[in-house]
Amino acid sequence: MASWAFTLLAGAFLASLVAVFVWQGLPAWRQAGFGYITGKQWFYRQQIFGTLSMIYGTVAVSLVALVCAVPIGIGAALCTAEFLPPKPRLFVKVTVELLAGIPSVVYGLLGILFLRDWVYQALTPFDPLSGDTLLTAGLLVGVMILPTILSLADDALRGVPALQRQAARGLGLNRSEVVWSVVLPQAAPGIVAAVLLALGRSLGEMIAVFLVVGRQDNQWPESLASLRPLISAGQTLSSKLGGSETNIAYGDSLHWAAMVNLGLLLLAMVTVVTLLAFRLLKSDRHA
Amino acid sequence: MRKARNIAFQTLAALCAAASFGVLALILAAILFRGLPAVSWRFLTEQIRLVGADGGIFFNLVGTLILMVTALLVSSPLAIGIALTHSIYLQSAILRRRILLLLYLLNGVPSLLFGIFGFILFVKYLGWGKSWLSGGILLGMMILPTVTIALVERIASLPRAYTEAAAGLGLTAAQTIWSVILPQSLGGLVTGSLLGLARAAGETAPIMFTATIFAGAHLPDGIKESPVLSLPYHIFILAQDSFDPSVGAKVWGTAVVLLALVCGLSLIALPLRLRIHEEARNG
Numbered sequence: 001m002a003s004w005a006f007t008l009l010a011g012a013f014l015a016s017l018v019a020v021f022v023w024q025g026l027p028a029w030r031q032a033g034f035g036y037i038t039g040k041q042w043f044y045r046q047q048i049f050g051t052l053s054m055i056y057g058t059v060a061v062s063l064v065a066l067v068c069a070v071p072i073g074i075g076a077a078l079c080t081a082e083f084l085p086p087k088p089r090l091f092v093k094v095t096v097e098l099l100a101g102i103p104s105v106v107y108g109l110l111g112i113l114f115l116r117d118w119v120y121q122a123l124t125p126f127d128p129l130s131g132d133t134l135l136t137a138g139l140l141v142g143v144m145i146l147p148t149i150l151s152l153a154d155d156a157l158r159g160v161p162a163l164q165r166q167a168a169r170g171l172g173l174n175r176s177e178v179v180w181s182v183v184l185p186q187a188a189p190g191i192v193a194a195v196l197l198a199l200g201r202s203l204g205e206m207i208a209v210f211l212v213v214g215r216q217d218n219q220w221p222e223s224l225a226s227l228r229p230l231i232s233a234g235q236t237l238s239s240k241l242g243g244s245e246t247n248i249a250y251g252d253s254l255h256w257a258a259m260v261n262l263g264l265l266l267l268a269m270v271t272v273v274t275l276l277a278f279r280l281l282k283s284d285r286h287a
Numbered sequence: 288m289r290k291a292r293n294i295a296f297q298t299l300a301a302l303c304a305a306a307s308f309g310v311l312a313l314i315l316a317a318i319l320f321r322g323l324p325a326v327s328w329r330f331l332t333e334q335i336r337l338v339g340a341d342g343g344i345f346f347n348l349v350g351t352l353i354l355m356v357t358a359l360l361v362s363s364p365l366a367i368g369i370a371l372t373h374s375i376y377l378q379s380a381i382l383r384r385r386i387l388l389l390l391y392l393l394n395g396v397p398s399l400l401f402g403i404f405g406f407i408l409f410v411k412y413l414g415w416g417k418s419w420l421s422g423g424i425l426l427g428m429m430i431l432p433t434v435t436i437a438l439v440e441r442i443a444s445l446p447r448a449y450t451e452a453a454a455g456l457g458l459t460a461a462q463t464i465w466s467v468i469l470p471q472s473l474g475g476l477v478t479g480s481l482l483g484l485a486r487a488a489g490e491t492a493p494i495m496f497t498a499t500i501f502a503g504a505h506l507p508d509g510i511k512e513s514p515v516l517s518l519p520y521h522i523f524i525l526a527q528d529s530f531d532p533s534v535g536a537k538v539w540g541t542a543v544v545l546l547a548l549v550c551g552l553s554l555i556a557l558p559l560r561l562r563i564h565e566e567a568r569n570g
Contacts, residue, residue: 076307
């Protein structure tokens with residue numbers, strides 16, 4: 001019986017987490033309505049709460065991270081899963097998985113002391129204000145999710161039975177052709193799930209982003225296609241919620257609700273991504 | 288043409304692997320190069336002085352260990368309960384998948400949100416203030432999916448003959464679980480816990496609002512208003528004013544200690560994990 005109780009307890013924990021975010025955030029929806037999502041301005045002293053600039057920041061950081069990490073991660077996974085002999089493969093895989101465990105605060109430290117300066121120097125022709133930019137945060141998160149993508153994509157590729165590779169080789173295909181026409185099509189759902197899980201992590205990442213993103217409110221770009229905003233400071237949902245404003249806000253129910261709702265938005269984005277990934281993963285894997 | 292394409296493709300993949308490996312090795316090298324000189328016996332056994340510019344990280348280390356042990360005590364019983372429900376009691380594939388979905392969703396929740404939730408529930412509603420216990424509970428819930436899924440995979444890889452032999456001997460379900468399934472799948476629990484704790488040790492976001500402060504805490508002497516110091520929060524705060532060179536050396540030293548803790552836990556888990564993976568592949 002205890003087993004059932006524990007399962008219910010875990011379910012109740014998740015449910016109450018969601019419920020608390022919904023309940024505590026209600027006053028902000030009442031005050032701002034959909035303006036909470038579509039508004040570009042956030043001035044808490046004037047009780048103006050619009051989060052679009054922060055949603056932009058979150059999406060921009062995650063996109064930069066994916067653009068950097070996905071091609072390299074999948075390419076590297078192809079190399080470890082398909083081309084490397086077993087011993088070096090194991091070595092690379094083990095090292096990468098160890099590095100996947102480096103805490104985000106250590107990445108943040110590296111970002112603040114190295115990456116920030118490198119980005120500033122590299123961008124000198126474009127005259128940035130500082131090295132704290134959305135691009136810096138995106139690059140840093142890209143490095144952070146690289147081991148995740150590599151490891152999960154490698155798992156997906158290794159999940160394709162060896163027999164199928166041998167059959168394709170027997171038909172006269174060379175190694176690359178086997179990968180393109182036999183392995184990749186079958187591993188595709190798993191690889192996409194790997195990318196989605198990494199995306200989920202980058203959306204919610206707070207510590208590393210917080211340290212290098214500049215935390216500048218209300219940075220809505222004039223044109224969504226323009227790259228200029230990427231090389232200026234910005235704010236993400238998580239860097240806002242993790243900042244000192246959270247401590248100030250408690251006690252003012254409207255301001256607090258507006259802060260808590262940042263978490264709810266984040267939760268909604270991450271949940272959608274997780275659900276998609278879950279549907280793609282083979283249903284019989286753990287059953 | 289085919290041959291050229293084959294070579295080009297393999298080279299490109301190898302370059303990607305080299306790039307990933309290179310970046311990560313460089314990161315490791317940078318941390319060790321900067322941090323190792325700062326680590327000494329004194330650094331590990333003295334308490335923090337001069338706002339982090341002098342002294343050591345003894346109580347930060349102790350605080351992080353307290354949080355980890357609490358997280359372990361919270362997550363283990365829950366993980367065993369959920370894994371048994373999933374793998375033994377439930378017969379319906381749909382319900383099993385529901386439990387798995389619950390674990391995936393819990394795993395997906397950003398760690399910052401655990402912190403905010405804990406702030407609302409423990410710090411304010413229950414009135415604990417900052418307390419090691421709320422940090423431990425939050426970290427325990429955060430690593431629950433990792434621990435449970437490792438255990439579930441281990442139970443799934445147990446040979447059928449074991450349970451059949453137990454049934455043949457006339458053992459009841461409860462006896463089978465106690466004397467066959469749990470002892471045999473202990474490895475999964477240990478592996479999962481080590482991996483989970485490796486993650487819990489380095490997390491800052493769940494504990495920064497709920498359990499940890501920068502200076503002035505020693506051993507907790509109760510639940511209410513008894514925060515601890517911790518390694519990740521120490522780095523987080525010092526990183527923000529790391530321009531002072533003496534602080535800089537200390538913060539890299541702390542990073543090396545944290546990294547050693549995290550990688551040490553994953554390394555201990557490694558042989559067990561490889562064995563389980565190979566069994567799963569061959570079985």
